[in-house]
Amino acid sequence: MYEFEYQKPKTLAAAADVLKKKKDAKLMAGGMTLIPTLKLRLAKLSHVVDLAGMKDLVGIKATKAGVTIGAMTTHGAVAASAAVKKAIPALAHLADGIGDPAVRNRGTIGGSISNNDPAADYPAGLVGLGATVVTTQRKIPADKFFLGMFETALKRGEIVKAVEFPIPKRAAYMKFPNPASRYAIVGVFVAETADGVRVAVTGAGGCVFRVPEMEAALAKKFAPESVVGVSIPTDGLNEDIHASAEYRAHLVTVMAKRAVAAAIGG
Amino acid sequence: MTDMSIGRAVKRTEDLRFITGKGHYLDDFSRPHQTYAAFVRSPHAHAEIKKINKTKALKVPGVVAVLTGDELAADKIGTLICGWVIKGKDGSPHKAPPHPALATKKVRYVGDHVAVVIGETLDAAKDGAEAVEVEYRTLPAAVDTASAHKPGQPQLHAEAPNNLCYDWEIGDRAKVDAAFSGAAHAVKLQFVNNRLVPNAIEPRAALADYDTGSGEFTLYTTSQNPHVARLVLSAFIGIAPEHKLRVIAPDVGGGFGSKIFIYAEETVALWAARKIGRPVKWTAERSESFVSDAHGRDHVTTAELATDKDGKFLAMRVNTVANLGAYLSTFASAVPTYLYATLLAGQYKTPLIYCDVQGVFTNTTPVDAYRGAGRPEATYVVERLVEEMAAKLKIAPDELRRRNFVQANEFPYTTPVIHQYDCGDFQRAQREALRVADVAGFAQRKADAKKRGKLRGLGYSSYIEACGIAPSAAVGSLGGGVGLWESATIRFNPTGNVSIHVGTHSHGQSHQTTFAQVVADRLGVPFESVEIVEGDTARTPFGMGTYGSRSAAVGLSAVSKAADKIVEKGKKIAGHLLEAAPQDIEFRDGKFRVMGTDKEVGIAQVAFAAYVPHNYPKDLEPGFEETAFYDPLNFSFPAGTHVAEVEIDPETGTTEIVNYSAVDDFGTIINPMIVEGQVHGGIVQGVGQALLEGAVYDADGQLASGSYMDYTMPRADNVPSFKVETIVVPSPLNPLGVKGCGEAGAIAAPAAVMNAVHDALRAVGVDKVEMPATPHRVWSAIRNAKKKAAK
Amino acid sequence: MDVNVSLTVNGKKVTGKAEPRTLLVQFLRETLGLTGTHVGCDTSQCGACVVHIDGVSVKSCTILAVQCEGKKVTTIEGLAKDGKLHPMQQAFHENHGLQCGFCTPGMIMSAVDLAKRNPKPSETEVREWLEGNICRCTGYHNIVKAIMAGAQASHDLKG
Ligand SMILES: Cc1cc2nc3c(=O)[nH]c(=O)nc-3n(C[C@H](O)[C@H](O)[C@H](O)COP(=O)(O)OP(=O)(O)OC[C@H]3O[C@@H](n4cnc5c(N)ncnc54)[C@H](O)[C@@H]3O)c2cc1C
Ligand code: FES
Ligand code: FES
16 A cells, blocks of 8 residues: 555545545545555555544435435445335345445445446446435436446535435346456346336446336336347447356346346245 | 274364464564565566666665565576476476576566565565566567467577477377277367466465574475475575575465475575575565466366277377466476376276377466366366266266276276376275265256256266375486475473474364374374474474375374384383383383283383483483384375266356265275365365366466456355265275375366266257356357257 | 554554554554454455454454544454353364364454354355355365354353
């Protein structure tokens, strides 16, 4: 690791202030992405700004309309939350499949979505459920939040405070993990919501994306066989030593089918 | 017989320190005033070093020194060696180009050592390493195993034209060819034996100390064989005279072969420690381990088997190109030759075998022995051929094996490829394996799986291995540069407890427990009063170390011999104490007794008398300590049958191991709990090779699978629990009848699993999947078979 | 640049100097001499470094020492109480759940966290829980057995 200064501000305003003033400052939430990056000397920062002091960023609130999860809420807390399990079991299941227990004990929803790793799980959950990201400056619909590989709509100094999830009629997430890293080679989140069916795919491309053809087919009939015939084009899909674009495209269909089956079954 | 005797599942005495965090692994050691080393490593697979500029690095705060290969050479530090010279088809010795610990003119693989930076802190050393400016002229790289020796490839070493280290053969080609032309049936397979990264969880490390006063060096290192390290570092590399170099290998966190070798890092650490006059510590980070620990396997093979009309094996013909990496590592040359092709007979009476091997240099990390070393590759060849032949002949694969097994009454059995198997009972192991695996119920399980949309397959692997390396004369006649005997000193202390000093080294094998069991049993002393001393050249007799499942067969034989000597001497002392002739004394259960009387004296009293010789035979030396060296008469030949059962999800290509059963013959079992543990671990390494692990280089020679993010380590949820049993056919060739159990799992499992995978996939028209059979590969194979069928 | 870090380690209050970039594992091993916690990788995946922070398992290679200010850290050295092994340690010994021992401290610390949440984990649950703990020696067979037994024993102990 290169040297840096560590700060643990008490307020979001103070944190935002550091970020604005210091070009090479970065927020730290759970550190599960940031610290590995620093350890491998892939980043050189002047300041690490720890959000751990801000207790109001931690917690889960459930109402009839939806579930709000504070940015600093860990994956483990979401996975174990009775409220989430009741309202959106698919989301608890998604959180339970992120990394390993020790990672889930530290890693946060705010950190995960702000990082927007193309193989991360949460982006599929947010887009699949039509969630809204609440920041220090505004509310951003998930569809407009994830812009590209490791790229989000967040501006400099803008901090994620929470994510608001509407409660779907039914939903499920199916992940085909990378055998080595266990991130998603393909993860498909399918939800039947008040505003229609949403199918969000992570891992397959540079950034989470929706599959309108599947959504249309499922809107007609919410059944596994509806998506079987829908295959997505391979252009722009990721290719690496674990999976070709073709294989990923195939897995999108398979995981979508299984997600629909799970959504109906559970 | 006590609860601690040979054959009992004695709980390990080494556990207490490990489960309480009190072990002493290498990185736990520090020396006062120590410095830290960081290596500047080549980012290129192949390049000329034009210039190394240290100026900036030397200005980094906390940097103590920046040292390069030119300085190493100027100090007359020799290059790293390979200890086994292979003679090629034309009788010429293999090509062993210089392997400098720090590169001078050229770098030849990503991770090759270019310079070392010594810092007051690790961060300072790393900052310094980043600041070293190296100017490279990049060269095209030879990466692909199969084509490295073909014309037109980039050349690694002037000394090795066409990147060929050797072109070696075994067997009579003409006779084999003739047998093939007359054969009723033949199968031919081509496959890759995938390159693996050993990945002991403790990374390699070294802490070198030089005492300017005495001129003595101490090297703490993660070694499976500290004496060999000392010998090589002194005799060949010339760091220090042997008597001025002490090598200590403390608790070592797994080796699997990768910690046998003498590497650049410890060599440089020792040299640097003297140069700067302070201790130097280096601990690999995992990403360094990936590029700098010797890799394993990496063969491209064409193999053929011929049978008569009844499926009796007539001949086997094999060609293998073996990737040796950029330089010859310590035992690299022997692995794809004498440790591989000599096992191609397997458990069968194949009368004629021919194999030739081209050992090639490529711009990749050096390749050397990794758990099993040559024998997993051989087993894969034999057992894949047998399975495919069975499919072709429509004979059940277990039946085809039985038709060709060496029978229990045919030992000793000499194969056409050098080895003489001393004993075994292959039928019995197979029979038991069929029972344990419930092969009879397989058809039903397959049908059930089909209803769930899964493809179920069953695969066998009837393997044999040559362990207990090795009879020195045999090794010598085949080009080995060392003897492969083992040593042990049994020292009774005056108070009656016992220290056993041995040349082997335990890094997971549990010697502290099993060796104590043997000694306690043999000498009738309490198990708790036996201490095992290993891993320090200053405290142990010269020994060759632990690898090749040799510690029991060779190391314990030395212990056993030393125990014999102790008993002999004890009889003389006891005879004097009991006023009887030594030949009238018998020794049993820790007591020397005058035969036919109840006059007796305990071994502890004898020890006391030996050290406090107030009443002592005049013609006998005091002291109660004996050393024995044991050179084995032959290899030992553990063998058995493993049965893997898999289920494949054809939609995703995912393979799940649903059952895995093993029945092995390891000869006498000292401690069944520990033996089972060794088998479990080996199986998972084998499963790793079959389904998960593979080092992947891109065309430029960059290691694409250089971390756990991309190299799939087997995890707990990749495997089931196993059914492991043994049969016992004691080896007649060593005192305890042991054979060795450390590698069996890794040797047997790849073939068992891949035979099961092929069995499952045959139903959908797939005839070939390479290792590792990842979901992507399996899915692609199924899809291609479907496409072909549609045409 | 050094800052003071105060925390409770294995029940004892300790204060030590650390750079902001000092990882907890470095602080434990180098500053406090608690070398039972190991480092096996540089990508936060192997789990050799697992300790408990305020009672839950955390990879000490992926948290800064300064982040632990005021926290309670338990390492493998702090697991045995009054010279008596923790039931999970005992279970690893009884079931031969270790060979070289290098992964063991992290395995045990991780297993203790599981046992707290799930006193009767199934084999599948144990295997899934161990996603972040890599062992190269044992093939996991006996580790899984040990954890199932150890979880049960921890539970029985509490009654
Ligand atoms: C071994 C391992 C396995 C993993 N497996 C998975 C997996 O399977 N699936 C998966 O999805 N992820 C996985 N992860 C990543 C994990 O989920 C991380 O927790 C997550 O990506 C980042 O969250 P964090 O809280 O740790 O953020 P940090 O690492 O602290 O921060 C990540 C980035 O987000 C920024 N940031 C953090 N919080 C905020 C905020 N509130 N507002 C704005 N910016 C912010 C930071 O500045 C930083 O750039 C894995 C990680 C590890 C180490
Ligand atoms: S050292 Fe590997 S996860 Fe911490
Ligand atoms: S016991 Fe050696 S790594 Fe687990």
